[in-house]
Amino acid sequence: MTTFTPTSPAELLSAVQWAVAEEAPLEIVGHGSKRAIGRPLQTENTLDLSKLTGVTLYEPAELVLSARAGTPLAQIEKLLAENGQQLAFEPMDYARLLGQEPGNGTIGGVLAANLSGPRRLKAGAARDHILGIHAVSGRGEAFKSGGRVVKNVTGYDLSKAMAGSWGTLAVFTDVTFKVLPAAETEVTLAVRGLLDDNAAAAMSLALGSSAEVSSAAHLPERIAARVADGMLGNEAATLLRVEGFGPSVTYRIGALKELLRHAGPLQEIAGETSEAIWRDVRYCVPFAGSDKPLWRVSMAPADGHAMVMALRMQSAVEVFYDWQGGLIWLSMEMGEPEDQLVRAAVKHFGGGHATLVRAAPPVRAAVPVFEPQPPALAALAHRLKAEFDPSQILNPGRMA
Structure with missing residues (x-):
């Protein structure tokens, strides 16, 4: 068994070219936080990106950040927070679900799994914020797509095509994401005690209003007690998050309270408690x-x-x-x-x-x-795999 641990894009390219020449499939891993998702791989060789790290470009004024694919997501989020910015789609971390230490996910894995969190309703997922990639295909060929500005793609956007491919089409060396300012204020309005169907109606009513709700979740009875160290208690909680400038948030929360005054008992949650609730929802x-x-x-x-x-x-x-x-x-x-x-x-x-x-x-x-694809879509996925990885070198069999 051979493990390749490249420290540069050139070393990564060389490792993939060796695998192609030897017809030796590779398991692609960052820090392994999502290794237990997908079908188990039967590969003798591993391409470990944990040393391919570092932020290569960060221009807060231009709202753009580039990093090597193996850079820990926690490191990037810390850097952004220090500058009052964020990845608006708040990618989830699967580590706790899979019995690992949180914080080990990589920025390349964010795109490979097309991650997103509770704010997806408003901000979308990773694919909606990717600006460009540098990658190596299963043919052993380096390529790039997109760039470092928002309007940088004509024709087929390969950056978005790679989102959710779970390392089966190409190995990222560098990724560039759009970043956004973090909200000044966050307040959560919780409607308590609703059954699932009534919660669905309340969330639909809130999302259809002008309150600009950024996240909506429902924690049934007993599940609510498992977030934020039990601060919500056992009673079901239907959660509506409002973010933005302080006066605007105050006004919109007031509008939501009026809209939902007959839905059930209302509870306003702000500050660190609100943040803790949504962090726990984000990480399941x-x-x-x-x-x-x-x-x-x-x-x-x-x-x-x-x-x-x-x-x-x-x-x-x-x-x-x-x-x-x-x-x-x-x-x-x-x-x-x-x-x-x-x-x-x-x-x-x-x-x-x-x-x-x-x-x-x-x-x-x-x-x-993964969800079995209908025949037409499965045929398209097969053709895409054949173009990017005809020898089945990269994460073979992980998705199907």
Whole structure:
């Protein structure tokens, strides 16, 4: 077994070219925080990007940051916070869900997994903020896409095409992201005691208003107690986050209170408590510290609660909702992934995507971890793989 640990783009290119020449598949890892997501790989060789680090460009006035792919996300977020800026899509960290120390995810992994957090409703995901990449394909060829300004792409945007490819098309050496100013004030309005269907209605009403809600989540009874060190108590909490300048936030929270005055008891949460709540939602803390199979389901917000209700009639599950109900975290309490049951329920209630985020390696080898693609889309993905990695060198079999 060989592990390559490049410290420069040239060394990374050389390692991939060796793998192509020897027809020796590579497992691509940064710090391994997402290594347990996807089908287990059967590769003898590893390309470790943990030494390919460093911020290569940061211009706060231009709202742009470039870094080597192996740079820890925690390091980048610390640098941005010191300058009053942020990655607006607040990428999640899977480490706690997968039994690892948080903070080890890399900036390259952010794009490879197309990560996002609760603010996706307003800000989008990683692919919506990427400006450019430098990468090496599975052919052993270096290429670049985009640049360091917002309007930098004509034709097909390869930077966005690489988002969510999980290292199966190319290996990033450098990535450039757009950054944005951090909000001056953050306040969360919690509606207490709602059942899932009423919570979905309340979130829909709030998101359809002029209050510019940046995040909306629902923590059912007992799940609420698992965030922010139990500060919310056991009662269900439907959370609406408002961000911006102080006077604007005050006005918009007031408008939300008026809009939702009949929905249920209202609780206003500000400062560090609000930040702690959304950090724990972002990192899926309610389901950390467990080895039970965990699903990440994305579907239409209006259908999620009905799907969960139907699933509960057939299996023991715990859930909470993010993205106004469009993202559902499903913990399978009996210890079996029940993949056919989950995917059938999602399909019955309008369709969506179900990803098995956490399960034992034998389970991940036996069931589709990522949502099976319809034939036309699968054929397109196959052609894309054939163009970028015809010899199946990069993370072979991880996604399908």
